[in-house]
Amino acid sequence: MIDIHCHILPGMDDGSADMKESLNMARKAVEAGITHLFATPHHLNEKYVNVKSNIIDRAVRLNESLQEANIPLTIHLGQEVRIHRDIFTSLEKEEILTLDDNGTYILLELPSGKVPTYTLEVIYELLLKGITPIIVHPERNKELIANHKLLFELVQEGALTQITSGSIIGNFGKSIQSFSKKIIKHNLAHFIATDAHNIGSRGFTLQQAYETITKTYGIQRTYYFKENAEQLLNDQSPTIEKPLPFKKKILGIF
Ligand SMILES: [Fe+2]
Incomplete structure:
Protein backbone atom coordinates (compact mmCIF):
# COMPACT_ATOMS: atom_id res chain seq x y z
CA MET A 1 0.00 0.00 0.00
CA ILE A 2 0.96 3.61 -0.47
CA ASP A 3 0.72 6.17 2.30
CA ILE A 4 0.72 9.79 1.15
CA HIS A 5 1.00 11.52 4.54
CA CYS A 6 3.22 10.74 7.52
CA HIS A 7 5.83 12.24 9.83
CA ILE A 8 8.63 9.69 9.59
CA LEU A 9 11.62 11.96 8.87
CA PRO A 10 13.90 12.20 11.92
CA GLY A 11 14.02 15.32 14.07
CA MET A 12 11.94 17.63 11.91
CA ASP A 13 8.63 18.02 13.70
CA ASP A 14 6.35 16.29 16.21
CA GLY A 15 6.82 12.95 14.44
CA SER A 16 9.95 10.82 14.66
CA ALA A 17 12.57 12.24 17.04
CA ASP A 18 15.66 10.56 15.56
CA MET A 19 16.88 8.03 12.99
CA LYS A 20 16.35 5.11 15.38
CA GLU A 21 12.69 6.01 15.77
CA SER A 22 12.33 6.55 12.01
CA LEU A 23 13.64 3.04 11.36
CA ASN A 24 11.25 1.64 13.97
CA MET A 25 8.39 3.48 12.31
CA ALA A 26 9.51 2.12 8.95
CA ARG A 27 9.49 -1.45 10.28
CA LYS A 28 5.93 -0.93 11.57
CA ALA A 29 4.85 0.56 8.25
CA VAL A 30 6.19 -2.50 6.40
CA GLU A 31 4.43 -4.82 8.88
CA ALA A 32 1.25 -2.87 8.17
CA GLY A 33 1.57 -3.60 4.44
CA ILE A 34 2.98 -0.26 3.30
CA THR A 35 5.65 -0.22 0.58
CA HIS A 36 5.84 3.50 -0.29
CA LEU A 37 5.56 6.43 2.06
CA PHE A 38 5.41 10.12 1.33
CA ALA A 39 7.31 11.79 4.17
CA THR A 40 5.49 15.05 4.83
CA PRO A 41 6.94 17.20 7.65
CA HIS A 42 4.98 20.21 8.87
CA HIS A 43 5.80 23.56 7.28
CA LEU A 44 4.66 27.04 8.28
CA ASN A 45 2.40 25.90 11.10
CA GLU A 46 2.96 27.88 14.28
CA LYS A 47 5.72 25.56 15.47
CA TYR A 48 7.69 24.17 12.54
CA VAL A 49 9.43 25.54 9.49
CA ASN A 50 10.79 22.78 7.25
CA VAL A 51 11.86 24.03 3.86
CA LYS A 52 12.21 21.90 0.75
CA SER A 53 16.02 21.56 0.74
CA ASN A 54 16.11 20.32 4.36
CA ILE A 55 13.37 17.78 3.70
CA ILE A 56 15.17 16.44 0.62
CA ASP A 57 18.44 16.03 2.59
CA ARG A 58 16.72 14.18 5.40
CA ALA A 59 14.68 11.96 3.05
CA VAL A 60 17.81 10.94 1.13
CA ARG A 61 19.50 10.00 4.41
CA LEU A 62 16.50 7.99 5.58
CA ASN A 63 16.33 6.09 2.28
CA GLU A 64 20.03 5.23 2.63
CA SER A 65 19.50 4.03 6.20
CA LEU A 66 16.52 1.92 5.12
CA GLN A 67 18.65 0.21 2.50
CA GLU A 80 2.44 19.29 4.96
CA VAL A 81 2.02 22.99 4.30
CA ARG A 82 -0.16 25.03 6.66
CA ILE A 83 -2.34 27.45 4.76
CA HIS A 84 -0.79 30.86 5.20
CA ARG A 85 -0.84 34.24 3.49
CA ASP A 86 2.92 33.81 2.97
CA ILE A 87 2.51 30.51 1.14
CA PHE A 88 3.21 32.11 -2.24
CA THR A 89 6.32 33.88 -0.95
CA SER A 90 7.49 30.51 0.35
CA LEU A 91 6.71 29.00 -3.05
CA GLU A 92 8.74 31.68 -4.87
CA LYS A 93 11.67 31.06 -2.52
CA GLU A 94 11.49 27.36 -3.44
CA GLU A 95 10.73 26.39 0.14
CA ILE A 96 7.56 24.50 -0.77
CA LEU A 97 7.88 20.84 -1.71
CA THR A 98 5.20 19.26 -3.86
CA LEU A 99 4.67 15.50 -3.69
CA ASP A 100 7.69 13.78 -5.24
CA ASP A 101 8.87 17.30 -6.17
CA ASN A 102 6.74 17.01 -9.31
CA GLY A 103 5.20 20.46 -9.04
CA THR A 104 1.62 19.18 -9.21
CA TYR A 105 0.21 18.29 -5.75
CA ILE A 106 0.78 19.57 -2.23
CA LEU A 107 -0.65 18.59 1.11
CA LEU A 108 -2.41 21.64 2.50
CA GLU A 109 -3.29 21.85 6.18
CA LEU A 110 -5.99 24.12 7.61
CA LEU A 128 -3.57 28.66 -11.50
CA LYS A 129 0.06 27.70 -10.88
CA GLY A 130 -0.74 24.10 -11.79
CA ILE A 131 -0.58 22.88 -8.20
CA THR A 132 -3.57 20.97 -6.83
CA PRO A 133 -3.93 21.27 -3.05
CA ILE A 134 -4.90 18.13 -1.16
CA ILE A 135 -6.54 19.33 2.06
CA VAL A 136 -5.45 17.01 4.85
CA HIS A 137 -7.85 15.68 7.48
CA PRO A 138 -10.79 18.05 6.84
CA GLU A 139 -12.80 15.78 9.14
CA ARG A 140 -10.88 17.18 12.13
CA ASN A 141 -11.51 20.85 11.34
CA LYS A 142 -14.03 22.42 13.74
CA GLU A 143 -15.47 24.89 11.24
CA LEU A 144 -15.98 22.20 8.61
CA ILE A 145 -17.59 19.91 11.19
CA ALA A 146 -20.07 22.73 11.92
CA ASN A 147 -20.48 23.70 8.27
CA HIS A 148 -20.30 20.73 5.91
CA LYS A 149 -21.29 22.90 2.94
CA LEU A 150 -18.03 24.79 3.19
CA LEU A 151 -16.11 21.58 2.52
CA PHE A 152 -18.29 20.99 -0.54
CA GLU A 153 -17.36 24.50 -1.75
CA LEU A 154 -13.63 23.86 -1.29
CA VAL A 155 -13.85 20.66 -3.34
CA GLN A 156 -16.02 22.35 -5.97
CA GLU A 157 -13.30 24.99 -6.25
CA GLY A 158 -10.86 22.21 -7.19
CA ALA A 159 -9.23 21.10 -3.94
CA LEU A 160 -8.88 17.40 -3.19
CA THR A 161 -9.02 15.96 0.32
CA GLN A 162 -7.31 13.28 2.39
CA ILE A 163 -9.05 11.61 5.31
CA THR A 164 -6.86 10.22 8.09
CA SER A 165 -7.13 6.46 8.61
CA GLY A 166 -7.39 6.85 12.41
CA SER A 167 -10.47 9.07 11.97
CA ILE A 168 -12.26 6.36 9.99
CA ILE A 169 -11.66 3.69 12.62
CA GLY A 170 -12.73 5.95 15.50
CA ASN A 171 -9.36 6.89 17.05
CA PHE A 172 -10.36 10.56 17.22
CA GLY A 173 -13.86 9.98 18.60
CA LYS A 174 -17.35 9.29 17.29
CA SER A 175 -18.19 12.69 15.79
CA ILE A 176 -14.98 12.81 13.71
CA GLN A 177 -15.59 9.21 12.62
CA SER A 178 -19.13 10.08 11.63
CA PHE A 179 -18.06 13.17 9.67
CA SER A 180 -15.34 11.13 7.91
CA LYS A 181 -17.97 8.72 6.69
CA LYS A 182 -20.23 11.56 5.50
CA ILE A 183 -17.33 13.05 3.55
CA ILE A 184 -16.71 9.71 1.83
CA LYS A 185 -20.43 9.20 1.20
CA HIS A 186 -20.63 12.57 -0.56
CA ASN A 187 -17.62 11.89 -2.82
CA LEU A 188 -15.62 14.61 -1.09
CA ALA A 189 -12.68 12.37 -0.12
CA HIS A 190 -9.97 11.39 -2.59
CA PHE A 191 -7.25 9.79 -0.47
CA ILE A 192 -6.83 7.91 2.80
CA ALA A 193 -3.50 8.26 4.62
CA THR A 194 -2.14 7.53 8.07
CA ASP A 195 -0.67 10.89 9.11
CA ALA A 196 1.44 8.61 11.33
CA HIS A 197 3.57 10.38 13.93
CA ASN A 198 4.87 7.40 15.92
CA ILE A 199 4.45 3.68 16.47
CA GLY A 200 1.93 4.17 19.27
CA SER A 201 -1.36 6.02 19.22
CA ARG A 202 -0.64 7.73 15.87
CA GLY A 203 0.55 4.71 13.92
CA PHE A 204 -0.01 3.07 10.53
CA THR A 205 -3.69 2.15 10.53
CA LEU A 206 -4.24 2.23 6.78
CA GLN A 207 -5.31 -1.42 6.44
CA GLN A 208 -7.85 -1.14 9.27
CA ALA A 209 -9.35 1.96 7.65
CA TYR A 210 -9.63 0.23 4.28
CA GLU A 211 -11.35 -2.72 5.98
CA THR A 212 -13.90 -0.35 7.53
CA ILE A 213 -14.43 1.36 4.17
CA THR A 214 -14.92 -2.01 2.44
CA LYS A 215 -17.46 -3.08 5.08
CA THR A 216 -19.35 0.20 4.84
CA TYR A 217 -19.22 1.00 1.11
CA GLY A 218 -17.92 -2.13 -0.61
CA ILE A 219 -14.54 -3.11 -2.04
CA GLN A 220 -14.84 -0.75 -5.02
CA ARG A 221 -14.51 2.27 -2.76
CA THR A 222 -11.34 0.86 -1.22
CA TYR A 223 -9.94 0.25 -4.72
CA TYR A 224 -10.79 3.84 -5.59
CA PHE A 225 -8.68 5.22 -2.73
CA LYS A 226 -5.82 2.78 -3.30
CA GLU A 227 -5.73 3.54 -7.01
CA ASN A 228 -5.72 7.28 -6.39
CA ALA A 229 -2.64 6.91 -4.17
CA GLU A 230 -0.99 4.84 -6.92
CA GLN A 231 -1.81 7.51 -9.49
CA LEU A 232 -0.02 10.10 -7.35
CA LEU A 233 2.99 7.85 -7.05
CA ASN A 234 3.04 7.32 -10.82
CA ASP A 235 2.69 11.03 -11.55
CA GLN A 236 -0.78 10.60 -13.01
CA SER A 237 -4.05 12.33 -12.20
CA PRO A 238 -6.23 10.70 -9.56
CA THR A 239 -9.89 9.96 -10.29
CA ILE A 240 -12.22 12.65 -9.03
CA GLU A 241 -15.84 11.66 -8.52
CA LYS A 242 -18.55 14.28 -8.80
CA PRO A 243 -19.03 15.78 -5.33
CA LEU A 244 -22.53 15.41 -3.93
CA PRO A 245 -23.91 18.40 -2.00
CA PHE A 246 -25.07 17.94 1.57
CA LYS A 247 -28.82 18.11 2.01
CA LYS A 248 -30.25 20.49 4.58
CA LYS A 249 -31.09 17.68 6.97
CA ILE A 250 -28.96 14.61 6.94
CA LEU A 251 -30.80 11.78 8.64
CA GLY A 252 -29.10 8.42 8.97
CA ILE A 253 -27.10 8.97 5.82
CA PHE A 254 -23.92 6.89 5.80
FE1 LIG B 1 0.35 15.50 9.32
Missing part, protein backbone atom coordinates in the same frame (compact mmCIF):
# COMPACT_ATOMS: atom_id res chain seq x y z
CA GLU A 68 21.45 -0.44 4.99
CA ALA A 69 18.93 -1.91 7.42
CA ASN A 70 17.27 -4.00 4.68
CA ILE A 71 13.85 -2.50 5.31
CA PRO A 72 11.75 -2.74 2.12
CA LEU A 73 10.22 0.71 2.22
CA THR A 74 10.72 3.66 -0.15
CA ILE A 75 10.46 7.21 1.11
CA HIS A 76 9.03 9.81 -1.26
CA LEU A 77 9.26 13.55 -0.90
CA GLY A 78 6.47 15.69 0.49
CA GLN A 79 5.55 18.40 2.96
CA PRO A 111 -5.75 25.29 11.22
CA SER A 112 -7.77 22.85 13.35
CA GLY A 113 -10.21 25.46 14.65
CA LYS A 114 -11.23 27.31 11.51
CA VAL A 115 -11.14 27.80 7.78
CA PRO A 116 -9.34 31.11 7.07
CA THR A 117 -11.29 33.59 4.95
CA TYR A 118 -8.60 33.48 2.25
CA THR A 119 -8.78 29.67 1.79
CA LEU A 120 -10.74 29.70 -1.49
CA GLU A 121 -8.39 32.35 -2.85
CA VAL A 122 -5.31 30.26 -1.99
CA ILE A 123 -6.83 27.17 -3.63
CA TYR A 124 -7.62 29.20 -6.74
CA GLU A 125 -4.13 30.73 -6.94
CA LEU A 126 -2.43 27.35 -6.43
CA LEU A 127 -4.54 25.79 -9.19
Whole structure:
Protein backbone atom coordinates (compact mmCIF):
# COMPACT_ATOMS: atom_id res chain seq x y z
CA MET A 1 0.00 0.00 0.00
CA ILE A 2 0.96 3.61 -0.47
CA ASP A 3 0.72 6.17 2.30
CA ILE A 4 0.72 9.79 1.15
CA HIS A 5 1.00 11.52 4.54
CA CYS A 6 3.22 10.74 7.52
CA HIS A 7 5.83 12.24 9.83
CA ILE A 8 8.63 9.69 9.59
CA LEU A 9 11.62 11.96 8.87
CA PRO A 10 13.90 12.20 11.92
CA GLY A 11 14.02 15.32 14.07
CA MET A 12 11.94 17.63 11.91
CA ASP A 13 8.63 18.02 13.70
CA ASP A 14 6.35 16.29 16.21
CA GLY A 15 6.82 12.95 14.44
CA SER A 16 9.95 10.82 14.66
CA ALA A 17 12.57 12.24 17.04
CA ASP A 18 15.66 10.56 15.56
CA MET A 19 16.88 8.03 12.99
CA LYS A 20 16.35 5.11 15.38
CA GLU A 21 12.69 6.01 15.77
CA SER A 22 12.33 6.55 12.01
CA LEU A 23 13.64 3.04 11.36
CA ASN A 24 11.25 1.64 13.97
CA MET A 25 8.39 3.48 12.31
CA ALA A 26 9.51 2.12 8.95
CA ARG A 27 9.49 -1.45 10.28
CA LYS A 28 5.93 -0.93 11.57
CA ALA A 29 4.85 0.56 8.25
CA VAL A 30 6.19 -2.50 6.40
CA GLU A 31 4.43 -4.82 8.88
CA ALA A 32 1.25 -2.87 8.17
CA GLY A 33 1.57 -3.60 4.44
CA ILE A 34 2.98 -0.26 3.30
CA THR A 35 5.65 -0.22 0.58
CA HIS A 36 5.84 3.50 -0.29
CA LEU A 37 5.56 6.43 2.06
CA PHE A 38 5.41 10.12 1.33
CA ALA A 39 7.31 11.79 4.17
CA THR A 40 5.49 15.05 4.83
CA PRO A 41 6.94 17.20 7.65
CA HIS A 42 4.98 20.21 8.87
CA HIS A 43 5.80 23.56 7.28
CA LEU A 44 4.66 27.04 8.28
CA ASN A 45 2.40 25.90 11.10
CA GLU A 46 2.96 27.88 14.28
CA LYS A 47 5.72 25.56 15.47
CA TYR A 48 7.69 24.17 12.54
CA VAL A 49 9.43 25.54 9.49
CA ASN A 50 10.79 22.78 7.25
CA VAL A 51 11.86 24.03 3.86
CA LYS A 52 12.21 21.90 0.75
CA SER A 53 16.02 21.56 0.74
CA ASN A 54 16.11 20.32 4.36
CA ILE A 55 13.37 17.78 3.70
CA ILE A 56 15.17 16.44 0.62
CA ASP A 57 18.44 16.03 2.59
CA ARG A 58 16.72 14.18 5.40
CA ALA A 59 14.68 11.96 3.05
CA VAL A 60 17.81 10.94 1.13
CA ARG A 61 19.50 10.00 4.41
CA LEU A 62 16.50 7.99 5.58
CA ASN A 63 16.33 6.09 2.28
CA GLU A 64 20.03 5.23 2.63
CA SER A 65 19.50 4.03 6.20
CA LEU A 66 16.52 1.92 5.12
CA GLN A 67 18.65 0.21 2.50
CA GLU A 68 21.45 -0.44 4.99
CA ALA A 69 18.93 -1.91 7.42
CA ASN A 70 17.27 -4.00 4.68
CA ILE A 71 13.85 -2.50 5.31
CA PRO A 72 11.75 -2.74 2.12
CA LEU A 73 10.22 0.71 2.22
CA THR A 74 10.72 3.66 -0.15
CA ILE A 75 10.46 7.21 1.11
CA HIS A 76 9.03 9.81 -1.26
CA LEU A 77 9.26 13.55 -0.90
CA GLY A 78 6.47 15.69 0.49
CA GLN A 79 5.55 18.40 2.96
CA GLU A 80 2.44 19.29 4.96
CA VAL A 81 2.02 22.99 4.30
CA ARG A 82 -0.16 25.03 6.66
CA ILE A 83 -2.34 27.45 4.76
CA HIS A 84 -0.79 30.86 5.20
CA ARG A 85 -0.84 34.24 3.49
CA ASP A 86 2.92 33.81 2.97
CA ILE A 87 2.51 30.51 1.14
CA PHE A 88 3.21 32.11 -2.24
CA THR A 89 6.32 33.88 -0.95
CA SER A 90 7.49 30.51 0.35
CA LEU A 91 6.71 29.00 -3.05
CA GLU A 92 8.74 31.68 -4.87
CA LYS A 93 11.67 31.06 -2.52
CA GLU A 94 11.49 27.36 -3.44
CA GLU A 95 10.73 26.39 0.14
CA ILE A 96 7.56 24.50 -0.77
CA LEU A 97 7.88 20.84 -1.71
CA THR A 98 5.20 19.26 -3.86
CA LEU A 99 4.67 15.50 -3.69
CA ASP A 100 7.69 13.78 -5.24
CA ASP A 101 8.87 17.30 -6.17
CA ASN A 102 6.74 17.01 -9.31
CA GLY A 103 5.20 20.46 -9.04
CA THR A 104 1.62 19.18 -9.21
CA TYR A 105 0.21 18.29 -5.75
CA ILE A 106 0.78 19.57 -2.23
CA LEU A 107 -0.65 18.59 1.11
CA LEU A 108 -2.41 21.64 2.50
CA GLU A 109 -3.29 21.85 6.18
CA LEU A 110 -5.99 24.12 7.61
CA PRO A 111 -5.75 25.29 11.22
CA SER A 112 -7.77 22.85 13.35
CA GLY A 113 -10.21 25.46 14.65
CA LYS A 114 -11.23 27.31 11.51
CA VAL A 115 -11.14 27.80 7.78
CA PRO A 116 -9.34 31.11 7.07
CA THR A 117 -11.29 33.59 4.95
CA TYR A 118 -8.60 33.48 2.25
CA THR A 119 -8.78 29.67 1.79
CA LEU A 120 -10.74 29.70 -1.49
CA GLU A 121 -8.39 32.35 -2.85
CA VAL A 122 -5.31 30.26 -1.99
CA ILE A 123 -6.83 27.17 -3.63
CA TYR A 124 -7.62 29.20 -6.74
CA GLU A 125 -4.13 30.73 -6.94
CA LEU A 126 -2.43 27.35 -6.43
CA LEU A 127 -4.54 25.79 -9.19
CA LEU A 128 -3.57 28.66 -11.50
CA LYS A 129 0.06 27.70 -10.88
CA GLY A 130 -0.74 24.10 -11.79
CA ILE A 131 -0.58 22.88 -8.20
CA THR A 132 -3.57 20.97 -6.83
CA PRO A 133 -3.93 21.27 -3.05
CA ILE A 134 -4.90 18.13 -1.16
CA ILE A 135 -6.54 19.33 2.06
CA VAL A 136 -5.45 17.01 4.85
CA HIS A 137 -7.85 15.68 7.48
CA PRO A 138 -10.79 18.05 6.84
CA GLU A 139 -12.80 15.78 9.14
CA ARG A 140 -10.88 17.18 12.13
CA ASN A 141 -11.51 20.85 11.34
CA LYS A 142 -14.03 22.42 13.74
CA GLU A 143 -15.47 24.89 11.24
CA LEU A 144 -15.98 22.20 8.61
CA ILE A 145 -17.59 19.91 11.19
CA ALA A 146 -20.07 22.73 11.92
CA ASN A 147 -20.48 23.70 8.27
CA HIS A 148 -20.30 20.73 5.91
CA LYS A 149 -21.29 22.90 2.94
CA LEU A 150 -18.03 24.79 3.19
CA LEU A 151 -16.11 21.58 2.52
CA PHE A 152 -18.29 20.99 -0.54
CA GLU A 153 -17.36 24.50 -1.75
CA LEU A 154 -13.63 23.86 -1.29
CA VAL A 155 -13.85 20.66 -3.34
CA GLN A 156 -16.02 22.35 -5.97
CA GLU A 157 -13.30 24.99 -6.25
CA GLY A 158 -10.86 22.21 -7.19
CA ALA A 159 -9.23 21.10 -3.94
CA LEU A 160 -8.88 17.40 -3.19
CA THR A 161 -9.02 15.96 0.32
CA GLN A 162 -7.31 13.28 2.39
CA ILE A 163 -9.05 11.61 5.31
CA THR A 164 -6.86 10.22 8.09
CA SER A 165 -7.13 6.46 8.61
CA GLY A 166 -7.39 6.85 12.41
CA SER A 167 -10.47 9.07 11.97
CA ILE A 168 -12.26 6.36 9.99
CA ILE A 169 -11.66 3.69 12.62
CA GLY A 170 -12.73 5.95 15.50
CA ASN A 171 -9.36 6.89 17.05
CA PHE A 172 -10.36 10.56 17.22
CA GLY A 173 -13.86 9.98 18.60
CA LYS A 174 -17.35 9.29 17.29
CA SER A 175 -18.19 12.69 15.79
CA ILE A 176 -14.98 12.81 13.71
CA GLN A 177 -15.59 9.21 12.62
CA SER A 178 -19.13 10.08 11.63
CA PHE A 179 -18.06 13.17 9.67
CA SER A 180 -15.34 11.13 7.91
CA LYS A 181 -17.97 8.72 6.69
CA LYS A 182 -20.23 11.56 5.50
CA ILE A 183 -17.33 13.05 3.55
CA ILE A 184 -16.71 9.71 1.83
CA LYS A 185 -20.43 9.20 1.20
CA HIS A 186 -20.63 12.57 -0.56
CA ASN A 187 -17.62 11.89 -2.82
CA LEU A 188 -15.62 14.61 -1.09
CA ALA A 189 -12.68 12.37 -0.12
CA HIS A 190 -9.97 11.39 -2.59
CA PHE A 191 -7.25 9.79 -0.47
CA ILE A 192 -6.83 7.91 2.80
CA ALA A 193 -3.50 8.26 4.62
CA THR A 194 -2.14 7.53 8.07
CA ASP A 195 -0.67 10.89 9.11
CA ALA A 196 1.44 8.61 11.33
CA HIS A 197 3.57 10.38 13.93
CA ASN A 198 4.87 7.40 15.92
CA ILE A 199 4.45 3.68 16.47
CA GLY A 200 1.93 4.17 19.27
CA SER A 201 -1.36 6.02 19.22
CA ARG A 202 -0.64 7.73 15.87
CA GLY A 203 0.55 4.71 13.92
CA PHE A 204 -0.01 3.07 10.53
CA THR A 205 -3.69 2.15 10.53
CA LEU A 206 -4.24 2.23 6.78
CA GLN A 207 -5.31 -1.42 6.44
CA GLN A 208 -7.85 -1.14 9.27
CA ALA A 209 -9.35 1.96 7.65
CA TYR A 210 -9.63 0.23 4.28
CA GLU A 211 -11.35 -2.72 5.98
CA THR A 212 -13.90 -0.35 7.53
CA ILE A 213 -14.43 1.36 4.17
CA THR A 214 -14.92 -2.01 2.44
CA LYS A 215 -17.46 -3.08 5.08
CA THR A 216 -19.35 0.20 4.84
CA TYR A 217 -19.22 1.00 1.11
CA GLY A 218 -17.92 -2.13 -0.61
CA ILE A 219 -14.54 -3.11 -2.04
CA GLN A 220 -14.84 -0.75 -5.02
CA ARG A 221 -14.51 2.27 -2.76
CA THR A 222 -11.34 0.86 -1.22
CA TYR A 223 -9.94 0.25 -4.72
CA TYR A 224 -10.79 3.84 -5.59
CA PHE A 225 -8.68 5.22 -2.73
CA LYS A 226 -5.82 2.78 -3.30
CA GLU A 227 -5.73 3.54 -7.01
CA ASN A 228 -5.72 7.28 -6.39
CA ALA A 229 -2.64 6.91 -4.17
CA GLU A 230 -0.99 4.84 -6.92
CA GLN A 231 -1.81 7.51 -9.49
CA LEU A 232 -0.02 10.10 -7.35
CA LEU A 233 2.99 7.85 -7.05
CA ASN A 234 3.04 7.32 -10.82
CA ASP A 235 2.69 11.03 -11.55
CA GLN A 236 -0.78 10.60 -13.01
CA SER A 237 -4.05 12.33 -12.20
CA PRO A 238 -6.23 10.70 -9.56
CA THR A 239 -9.89 9.96 -10.29
CA ILE A 240 -12.22 12.65 -9.03
CA GLU A 241 -15.84 11.66 -8.52
CA LYS A 242 -18.55 14.28 -8.80
CA PRO A 243 -19.03 15.78 -5.33
CA LEU A 244 -22.53 15.41 -3.93
CA PRO A 245 -23.91 18.40 -2.00
CA PHE A 246 -25.07 17.94 1.57
CA LYS A 247 -28.82 18.11 2.01
CA LYS A 248 -30.25 20.49 4.58
CA LYS A 249 -31.09 17.68 6.97
CA ILE A 250 -28.96 14.61 6.94
CA LEU A 251 -30.80 11.78 8.64
CA GLY A 252 -29.10 8.42 8.97
CA ILE A 253 -27.10 8.97 5.82
CA PHE A 254 -23.92 6.89 5.80
FE1 LIG B 1 0.35 15.50 9.32
